[in-house]
Amino acid sequence: MISHVIWDLGETLTTPPNSRMDVKPLTEYPEIELREHVLEVLETINKMGLKHAILSNTATSDSDVVRELLKRLHILDKFEYIFATKSELDPSVPEKPDSVVYHYVLDELDIRPDEAVMIGNTWDTDIIGANRIGMHAIWLQNPEISVRKDYDEKVVTPPWILPVWDLEAVPKALELLVGCSQGEERG
Template identity: 55%
Template sequence: MITHVIWDLGDTLITPPNGGQDLQPLDQCMEVHLRPGAQGILRKVSELGYVQAILSNTATSDSRTVRRLLTRLCVENYFEFIYATQSELSHDKPEKPDPMVFDIVLDALGILPEQSVMVGNSWDNDVLGANRSGMHACWLVNQSVSVRKNVTSRVESPPFVIPVYDIADVPDALQLLRSAVTIRSNEEIR
């Protein structure tokens, strides 16, 4: 059963900082805001009974900095766990799509990969990374934020990948995933 939703941060829940990377700590980037409707979507996902977390590739911001940003944006209480990779300027640190960073979050939450859904705008980092780690995914395909460089990579199924146009579609996608997982489990029992 799916119990957790793990969100990407940049271009998924928040607008990017100037220049696209957090070259200064994200909580000090006053141009960074929640994407329209994000707070209501987080509330709705919480009301549906899902535990939520953040997994974000960042340049300079650590997990505490991201928590301070989320506090400034009045949404920090929706997240059980927050992990920022601080890897975008360093080739020595793992980042999405490396399974290691997905394992860090899954271990911190105490769940199996199939109990989670990764929501993000990057096919390469969020969707392929989650899929190769055994997690389901919602891919934000809105052209204003969607990123896909690797057009030849295929996903395994299951886990399932559901495209959504906007984060407003995530609650319905979660319901579809829940149904698909339930149907598949029932078929395996037979």
């Protein structure tokens, strides 16, 4: 049964820094804001009984910096767990889509892949990474934020990948995935 939603951060929950990459800690970018409808969507998902976590590839920001950013944005209390890879400038550090980072977060949450849904805007990292380990995913396909470079990567179903246009559609997509996972448990 699905119990957790694991969110990407940049371009999913927040706007990016003007430089597009956090070449300095995310807390040093006053222009970073919540994307439209984030708070309402987080609250709706809470009412569904699901918990929130973050798994984000970052360049210079570690998990503590991301916590400080979320505190500034008044949503830190919404998340059970936060993990920032601090990997984008160091090829030796694992990052999404590497299964090790997904499994690290799942182990910290003490859940299996089929008990979580990954939500992100980047096909090549957020969505394929989740799919490879058996986690459902919701792909934000809004052309302003969606990223896809690899059109040849094969997906396995289930787990399911649901495309949505923007954050407002996420709760309905989660309802579908929760329904599917309950049906799989009965079947």
